[in-house]
Amino acid sequence: xxxxxxxxxxxxxxxxxxxxxxxxxxxxxxxxxxxxxxxxxxxxxxxxxxxxxxxxxxxxxxxxxxxxxxxxxxxxxxxxxxxxxxxxxxxxxxxxxxxxxxxxxxxxxxxxxxxxxxxxxxxxxxxxxxxxxxxxxxxxxxxxxxxxxxxxxxxxxxxxxxxxxxxxxxxxxxxxxxxxxxxxxxxxxxxxxxxxxxxxxxxxxxxxxxxxxxxxxxxxxxxxxxxxxxxxxxxxxxxxxxxxxxxxxxxxxxxxxxxxxxxxxxxxxxxxxxxxxxxxxxxxxxxxxxxxxxxxxxxxxxxxxxxxxxxxxxxxxxxxxxxxxxxxxxxxxxxxxxxxxxxxxxxxxxxxxxxxxxxxxxxxxxxxxxxxxxxxxxxxxxxxxxxxxxxxxxxxxxxxxxxxxxxxxxxxxxxxxxxxxxxxxxxxxxxxxxxxxxxxxxxxxxxxxxxxxxxxxxxxxxxxxxxxxxxxxxxxxxxxxxxxxxxxxxxxxxxxxxxxxxxxxxxxxxxxxxxxxxxxxxxxxxxx
Amino acid sequence: xxxxxxxxxxxxxxxxxxxxxxxxxxxxxxxxxxxxxxxxxxxxxxxxxxxxxxxxxxxxxxxxxxxxxxxxxxxxxxxxxxxxxxxxxxxxxxxxxxxxxxxxxxxxxxxxxxxxxxxxxxxxxxxxxxxxxxxxxxxxxxxxxxxxxxxxxxxxxxxxxxxxxxxxxxxxxxxxxxxxxxxxxxxxxxxxxxxxxxxxxxxxxxxxxxxxxxxxxxxxxxxxxxxxxxxxxxxxxxxxxxxxxxxxxxxxxxxxxxxxxxxxxxxxxxxxxxxxxxxxxxxxxxxxxxxxxxxxxxxxxxxxxxxxxxxxxxxxxxxxxxxxxxxxxxxxxxxxxxxxxxxxxxxxxxxxxxxxxxxxxxxxxxxxxxxxxxxxx
Numbered sequence: 001x002x003x004x005x006x007x008x009x010x011x012x013x014x015x016x017x018x019x020x021x022x023x024x025x026x027x028x029x030x031x032x033x034x035x036x037x038x039x040x041x042x043x044x045x046x047x048x049x050x051x052x053x054x055x056x057x058x059x060x061x062x063x064x065x066x067x068x069x070x071x072x073x074x075x076x077x078x079x080x081x082x083x084x085x086x087x088x089x090x091x092x093x094x095x096x097x098x099x100x101x102x103x104x105x106x107x108x109x110x111x112x113x114x115x116x117x118x119x120x121x122x123x124x125x126x127x128x129x130x131x132x133x134x135x136x137x138x139x140x141x142x143x144x145x146x147x148x149x150x151x152x153x154x155x156x157x158x159x160x161x162x163x164x165x166x167x168x169x170x171x172x173x174x175x176x177x178x179x180x181x182x183x184x185x186x187x188x189x190x191x192x193x194x195x196x197x198x199x200x201x202x203x204x205x206x207x208x209x210x211x212x213x214x215x216x217x218x219x220x221x222x223x224x225x226x227x228x229x230x231x232x233x234x235x236x237x238x239x240x241x242x243x244x245x246x247x248x249x250x251x252x253x254x255x256x257x258x259x260x261x262x263x264x265x266x267x268x269x270x271x272x273x274x275x276x277x278x279x280x281x282x283x284x285x286x287x288x289x290x291x292x293x294x295x296x297x298x299x300x301x302x303x304x305x306x307x308x309x310x311x312x313x314x315x316x317x318x319x320x321x322x323x324x325x326x327x328x329x330x331x332x333x334x335x336x337x338x339x340x341x342x343x344x345x346x347x348x349x350x351x352x353x354x355x356x357x358x359x360x361x362x363x364x365x366x367x368x369x370x371x372x373x374x375x376x377x378x379x380x381x382x383x384x385x386x387x388x389x390x391x392x393x394x395x396x397x398x399x400x401x402x403x404x405x406x407x408x409x410x411x412x413x414x415x416x417x418x419x420x421x422x423x424x425x426x427x428x429x430x431x432x433x434x435x436x437x438x439x440x441x442x443x444x445x446x447x448x449x450x451x452x453x454x455x456x457x458x459x460x461x462x463x464x465x466x467x468x469x470x471x472x473x474x475x476x477x478x479x480x481x482x483x484x485x486x487x488x489x490x491x492x493x494x495x496x497x498x499x500x501x502x503x504x505x506x507x508x509x510x511x512x513x514x515x516x517x518x519x520x521x522x523x524x525x526x527x528x
Numbered sequence: 529x530x531x532x533x534x535x536x537x538x539x540x541x542x543x544x545x546x547x548x549x550x551x552x553x554x555x556x557x558x559x560x561x562x563x564x565x566x567x568x569x570x571x572x573x574x575x576x577x578x579x580x581x582x583x584x585x586x587x588x589x590x591x592x593x594x595x596x597x598x599x600x601x602x603x604x605x606x607x608x609x610x611x612x613x614x615x616x617x618x619x620x621x622x623x624x625x626x627x628x629x630x631x632x633x634x635x636x637x638x639x640x641x642x643x644x645x646x647x648x649x650x651x652x653x654x655x656x657x658x659x660x661x662x663x664x665x666x667x668x669x670x671x672x673x674x675x676x677x678x679x680x681x682x683x684x685x686x687x688x689x690x691x692x693x694x695x696x697x698x699x700x701x702x703x704x705x706x707x708x709x710x711x712x713x714x715x716x717x718x719x720x721x722x723x724x725x726x727x728x729x730x731x732x733x734x735x736x737x738x739x740x741x742x743x744x745x746x747x748x749x750x751x752x753x754x755x756x757x758x759x760x761x762x763x764x765x766x767x768x769x770x771x772x773x774x775x776x777x778x779x780x781x782x783x784x785x786x787x788x789x790x791x792x793x794x795x796x797x798x799x800x801x802x803x804x805x806x807x808x809x810x811x812x813x814x815x816x817x818x819x820x821x822x823x824x825x826x827x828x829x830x831x832x833x834x835x836x837x838x839x840x841x842x843x844x845x846x847x848x849x850x851x852x853x854x855x856x857x858x859x860x861x862x863x864x865x866x867x868x869x870x871x872x873x874x875x876x877x878x879x880x881x882x883x884x885x886x887x888x889x890x891x892x893x894x895x896x897x898x899x900x901x902x903x904x905x
Contacts, residue, residue: 028785181876182880189883190888191875191876196887197887221867225868240869242858243872244872248877248901269857271857285836287835289831289835302784312776315796327889334893368807432821432824435820435822437691
């Protein structure tokens with residue numbers, strides 16, 4: 001997030017897209033709902049489902065799956081045509097405006113309506129509302145990124161925010177909501193194939209030299225590594241021989257599960273380190289038991305870049321150990337000593353090699369976390385990014401054209417499927433599934449379908465239905481719901497029985513490597 | 529100093545910022561004023577009147593939670609009239625419903641002794657589940673109030689425990705309305721409200737349905753703010769008394785919001801979770817997963833030993849065995865096929881420190897940049 005969570009209550013307009021906020025980030029949704037109910041903020045929701053937060057919105061724009069670039073370009077078309085953009089910001093802080101203007105020229109509200117299904121008039125009104133706000137915040141989540149055009153979608157939202165001068169100000173910003181407790185931290189800490197900690201590029205010779213000196217090694221690779229979505233196919237072809245998987249369960253979370261399982265079975269050696277014997281761990285050659293969050297010291301970095309403490313409350317069961325201790329033990333046995341007294345000693349090393357974490361110490365974040373970048377011990381942290389300039393100097397507009405999703409409906413697969421999560425479960429359910437009450441509230445897979453579609457297929461609430469895509473078939477229970485819009489069904493991906501990812505498409509965004517979980521074509525039939 | 533914004537409380541001058549209430553100024557300066565209905569994150573309702581103070585020139589006592597501080601205002605927080613008014617409020621509350629914290633059948637003199645005796649009856653249904661952790665009980669003790677003054681009135685509503693998380697005991701409800709504000713003004717779930725006016729007042733969900741059949745999403749904000757034993761976590765009810773627990777502060781391990789939690793630990797087990805008030809990003813609020821979804825920590829399905837697969841079956845191994853095997857295998861593959869034939873998936877679930885170590889191991893030991901995690905998934 002460029003801005004903070006608390007900042008949302010200072011926005012005049014909030015635009016939520018591709019985020020089912022009340023179910024996936026319930027506490028953030030409280031900020032948005034309070035902004036609307038008590039602070040007079042106006043809410044625009046653009047989402048293919050009539051999600052709960054749409055009930056708080058002035059405008060709910062129902063977009064066809066995967067049509068985001070079109071509606072965002074359409075909004076910018078209206079804003080430029082009606083001269084509502086922030087000329088001062090565009091002139092002083094950005095470049096590439098003319099190319100953007102030329103690109104969005106053809107995205108008239110009428111043309112956008114054809115692609116997205118959003119009525120031209122509603123798009124125009126929402127565009128005006130966003131542009132005329134003093135401060136407008138954009139909030140998005142996986143509904144934006146999990147597309148073959150995910151990177152384009154994100155860049156388009158950044159275009160929109162820059163066009164209206166909504167960056168670097170209170171109540172503004174482009175705010176992706178991170179789905180997992182420390183996904184921000186995993187990225188910050190070099191858990192990515194192309195960067196060391198703090199996004200220092202592996203093909204930057206200075207960064208390589210710095211790390212070699214700090215770690216006392218030579219010959220670090222300067223070739224970007226493979227993304228998770230590339231590793232599995234390479235396992236299939238035999239180029240990838242071994243995987244060391246820490247706290248991940250790709251066998252439920254990966255797209256096209258049949259294929260993922262075969263790929264993993266091709267490996268010569270699989271090590272899985274986890275707190276449970278997950279579906280993935282069951283395929284491992286060696287399983288290493290680790291401690292969970294309540295059993296260890298450390299830090300997580302949240303979605304607003306706030307580095308916060310994690311503290312040990314109870315002992316880990318049996319012989320389970322902290323993940324870092326296990327990894328260090330393997331390193332030692334491979335001839336490289338990694339000795340740390342405790343987690344705090346590791347943080348000191350992180351701070352010494354990571355400019356954006358240089359000022360973070362356990363002492364400073366004992367009571368309240370600090371937002372990185374925090375480059376020095378006396379630096380207060382950075383709640384709002386880009387207040388004076390962008391890291392690259394001027395903000396670059398990207399002129400982006402619309403491309404349709406990888407898969408579309410046809411005679412054989414006439415319905416669209418989109419996937420996501422529900423309030424009561426989390427990701428692959430390894431944690432939430434252990435709480436009876438959560439299972440009672442959300443016992444199993446379901447397919448959410450509109451009343452009209454249900455009637456057309458002769459389906460009633462609770463019926464068992466067979467759903468097939470070009471990759472697999474599952475059965476699930478029918479849930480007739482006002483959240484669904486005719487022509488599109490929704491299935492949560494938590495459940496191994498009736499797993500949505502047996503159906504989803506593994507087509508990837510070419511830049512981010514994120515699969516298109518949010519769009520595929522399916523057919524439904526009442527199970528015999 | 530701007531004399532316009534001075535207020536006198538109990539004989540001492542304090543500055544205030546316009547818009548601040550008397551209560552806020554007092555609390556900021558560590559002057560205790562009791563409250564029951566007051567909820568910091570919402571607008572004051574002045575419902576319970578326990579926070580009344582004397583303001584010079586005012587015709588009657590003033591609810592300090594709602595009254596703004598004014599220039600040269602002279603306030604007294606603990607005069608005989610104030611104390612008498614607070615005692616009356618408490619007497620009325622104690623006489624309505626089931627407040628068996630020992631206050632109801634004893635007179636002032638026996639209060640302490642009775643409390644000690646009642647301790648022996650802990651663990652029974654007869655004793656309130658929040659005994660010893662109740663704001664009403666605490667105030668009754670502080671103001672030495674019994675329930676004798678008014679005849680006891682019964683509450684006609686049955687206890688509700690048909691959902692997995694929250695027990696609603698209407699007989700212990702003092703109708704302060706904190707839960708209603710927590711639900712409508714803080715979480716904005718709009719699931720509960722006041723119903724059946726007058727002496728029949730009840731906090732209702734929808735048209736007086738069970739919580740599970742209403743718009744309730746079980747965030748538990750209402751439980752966290754309830755000052756008495758009317759709303760209690762089902763899994764902690766009677767089993768968890770605050771003095772048996774150690775509280776450890778940490779960060780929630782579900783989504784990326786990073787809510788600050790108290791883990792309540794009893795005999796080496798996490799038995800309850802509550803939100804940390806007064807600190808970002810959540811200021812006490814949580815969701816159903818963060819508050820109630822902690823059973824996985826002590827699940828019998830947790831992995832407790834390293835496992836090595838032999839002939840398609842896992843067997844338990846020692847750490848040395850397992851670690852040596854992993855190191856040897858990875859070392860062999862690296863030597864034979866190069867570091868780039870090995871991949872590491874680190875985790876968006878583990879700590880920064882652990883991700884850093886995985887990153888260092890991958891690059892410095894395996895000599896590859898094949899490291900990623902499931903941010904993309």
